[in-house]
Amino acid sequence: MSKKKFEEFVIKLSEDPKLNQSYIENPEAVMKDFGLEQSEIKAVMQGDAKEVDKLLGTKAICIKTIILMKDK
């Protein structure tokens, strides 16, 4: 899998609402047009989070603590 190409696609998709609209309407065709590999398209189409993580990296911790009870 070409991680760089996939990252480029995801960033473009985030930045461009028009491309995003086309993607929502026909994701497979948009990914194919962009030149993504079949395995990458399959991972996205199947909602395979593990495979997508392999391409983009594992998600970081997304938490913000409000109640802070530090030990004294």
Added chain:
Amino acid sequence: MGILLAGHVTVRAKRAIENADIVYCLAPSPVSEKWLSTLNKNCVSLQPHYGEGKHRMESYEGMVAQMLSSVEKGLDVCGAFYGHAGVFSWVPHETIRKARKAGFYAEMEPGISAEACLYSDLGIDPGDYGIQSYEASQFLFFDHPPNPASYLLLWQVALAGESTARTFHSDAAKIDMLVNYLRKWYPENHEVILYEAAFLPVEKVRKEKITLGELARSKLELHTTLVIPPAKKLCFNHEIMDLMGLDEESFLRRD
């Protein structure tokens, strides 16, 4: 820098990132960090400060100290945080407070928060019924009786009742306690929504409808928000309306 990778950053925030001597970031995924690196090559992740079992306050203090050390060296420092840097986020506020106290210029740019995404994704207008928005543990531990005539948002519901600040795991027993507490105002079969904004455009927004009673058995991620729609109709405040010479008919007329 907003929630959606690369797409939510404001023009001003982007310029601040590009122009800084060093950028410290707390991003939701490695690809977000890579994207930031395309804007500024001197980009440092603050994620290594986190650790399972480590008190989160220690993590946060480490982040603040690291950013301030660069400020003290005379560098133009930018902190890039996902969502809105000032919403549910102690580190940016504290860094700015300390930098200003030390005589440095510091300011925060607003960003697109998860709450802003929620209004778009779920089609909720906070002006319609009002919104009550709490971090779930804050809601539980302090006296915040909800108004069931307006929406109630409970952020980080997976960690409701978590008081150690050392773990990132949900506790079903505590979620049950939350449900039992909410039952004072909402029926068990009240329809609620599990909401998760999309960090990446290839992800689907989660807007799963369940009943309140099903909450403890549902899959809860760290970034899942519990959205509780109103359980009763808005009531007129006749005391105020009488003072203002208004009646219920006044709100129905369009002339």
